[in-house]
Amino acid sequence: MCVDCQAINKIAIKYRHLIPRLDDMFDEFHGSCYFSKIDLKSGYHQIRIREEDEWKTTFKTKYGLYEWLVMPFGLTNTPSTFMRLMNHVLHYFLGKFIIVYFDDILIYNKSLKEHLEHLRSVLHVLRKEKLYANFDKCSFCIKQLKGCEEKDFSTLAAPLIEIEVQERAFNSLKEKLTNAPLLVLPNFTKPFEIESNASGIGIGASLMQEGHPIT
Numbered sequence: 001m002c003v004d005c006q007a008i009n010k011i012a013i014k015y016r017h018l019i020p021r022l023d024d025m026f027d028e029f030h031g032s033c034y035f036s037k038i039d040l041k042s043g044y045h046q047i048r049i050r051e052e053d054e055w056k057t058t059f060k061t062k063y064g065l066y067e068w069l070v071m072p073f074g075l076t077n078t079p080s081t082f083m084r085l086m087n088h089v090l091h092y093f094l095g096k097f098i099i100v101y102f103d104d105i106l107i108y109n110k111s112l113k114e115h116l117e118h119l120r121s122v123l124h125v126l127r128k129e130k131l132y133a134n135f136d137k138c139s140f141c142i143k144q145l146k147g148c149e150e151k152d153f154s155t156l157a158a159p160l161i162e163i164e165v166q167e168r169a170f171n172s173l174k175e176k177l178t179n180a181p182l183l184v185l186p187n188f189t190k191p192f193e194i195e196s197n198a199s200g201i202g203i204g205a206s207l208m209q210e211g212h213p214i215t
Contacts, residue, residue, distance in 0.1 A: 003059045005074035017080035017087075025099040029108035030185045034115040035145055036107040038122070039137035043103030044082055046131055047071040089129050093122060115141060145183070186214045 029035075040046065048070055049057065057068035057075075071078055079102070086100045097118045099106045107122055109115035119140065126133065186192070187209060196205040206213045 001072075003068075003072060003074055005072070005076070008056060009074075009076040012076050014076055015080060017084040019079070019083055020099070020101065022101065025101065026185065028095070028099060029106075030187065032108035032110055032185075033143060034109050034112055035139075035142050036115065036119050037139045037142075037145075038105040038107070038126070039134045040103035040105070041132050041134035044073060044078055045070040047082065047085065089125060089131065090122070093118070093125075098122060112141065184209065184212045184214050 049068055054067045054069060057072065058065055059067070071081065082102060083100075086102070086105075087094065090098060090100055090105070094100065097107055097109055097114075099108070105122065107115065107119055109118060190209055192214075193208040194205060195208050197203070208214065
């Protein structure tokens with residue numbers, strides 16, 4: 001459901017909770033061999049709006065007036081509120097074996113035994129706090145994390161504006177994106193390489209180590 005929240009956003013008292021940088025978080029799990037990814041189900045909607053504030057979210061439809069009982073998308077403070085909740089609930093684990101980015105939780109360890117213990121601890125906390133995961137989008141005890149990065153993407157996409165080569169370009173992009181390269185974690189003891197390419201219609205670059213793109 002899409003609701004225009006501009007009116008309430010204009011008068012809302014705004015605050016900003018620190019949103020972590022993805023590249024900084026990826027640096028944390030260098031050397032880890034086991035990963036589990038937990039995706040919370042409809043994350044924002046798991047936060048209940050305070051009862052006396054529900055009327056502030058009222059919106060009009062052809063069926064009448066409705067108000068949100070849970071935190072919706074579109075409110076100016078929704079991202080910060082959710083990120084603050086996640087950091088509060090999982091604060092004991094942060095910087096040790098877990099990174100949190102909104103409704104995505106990633107647990108990382110160097111040994112399977114340690115990983116299972118930490119995974120159990122995180123799931124226990126989520127159950128205690130009544131935060132529910134989407135099992136279909138979760139991955140447990142995996143050894144590889146797939147990225148969605150493609151070298152020279154803009155160059156590959158440029159022909160899409162030309163009707164006669166549209167189908168060929170689309171098939172090429174589809175093949176590249178469905179066979180995403182395996183990204184490796186950076187090893188700060190080894191040299192980094194930058195591989196770049198440019199033409200009249202696109203430019204691309206990749207940060208590499210030993211011939212492999214890194215996160």
